[in-house]
Amino acid sequence: MINQNLTFKNKVAVVAGGTRGIGRAISLHLAQRGAKVIALYARNREAADELEKEALSNNLNLTTIRGDLTHPEKSKEVYQQINDHASQIDFLIHSAASGVHRPATELTEKHLAWTFSINVFAIHSLILNLKPKMCRGSRIVGITSSGGTRVIPYYTAVGASKGALESLFRHYAYEFAPEGISVNMVCPGLVLTDAVDAFPEKETRIQKSTEATPTGSLTTPEDVAHVVEFLCQPYSQQIIGQTIIIDGGKTLLS
């Protein structure tokens, strides 16, 4: 692979959930732009090893760190390993997510707590621990979904967690802007990743989403990675606390 555009040379990116799906595309994309990438994941070592192999064969600087970010002790080990790998962090991208897909009446407090633990609390803890390594010009990018502001059947727990995440990010954006740390979010439409396999009525949703998308095609992980790159560029410094929708125009109609 030949890529001359090394705009992120000497930059360090931490991508939580960076080994699969959208996060994987972001990890590879930032590494292709010259960044040293630390991709975090929870359990799927096979996917992490495969990503490291792909990075190595393309001469990219990418390493993976395993650890469940909802687990206090495991998280501490992850932070320690990040500290060992990097003295500064320029980009912190939160693409890790999970959740229970059930209607509201079937959701227990435990389901909600588990969903919030990775989708909301983990990023707060990551930020508290890694922010001291971020300086002027750094970027934090989160990933939300249309379920943060709209109803998607069975998406109650994840949608609620995304709504909370969006509010949290607006507050980070406001608080960190004077320090030169820009905080924003991206909001992709449906992206065909492993996560979609867990959606009830998956095939119907894919068909309906495609039909309701003016461009006629679903968003790809690479579409999202390009927008994250844009937000990490120095020229994006005046974009603060925004959510960029990447859905082929689908929400224009809803």
Ligand SMILES: NC(=O)c1ccc[n+]([C@@H]2O[C@H](COP(=O)([O-])OP(=O)(O)OC[C@H]3O[C@@H](n4cnc5c(N)ncnc54)[C@H](OP(=O)(O)O)[C@@H]3O)[C@@H](O)[C@H]2O)c1
């Ligand atoms: N796919 C969509 O249609 C869509 C649409 C809008 C927004 N989004 C958002 O985009 C982001 C990425 O979604 P995706 O579809 O790419 O997800 P995905 O394919 O399921 O990948 C999730 C990643 O997060 C990691 N992860 C999950 N729980 C973790 C934990 N407790 N600790 C550390 N890492 C953990 C996973 O690690 P393991 O590999 O070890 O499990 C994996 O690397 C999420 O925020 C999602 O809500 C997705």
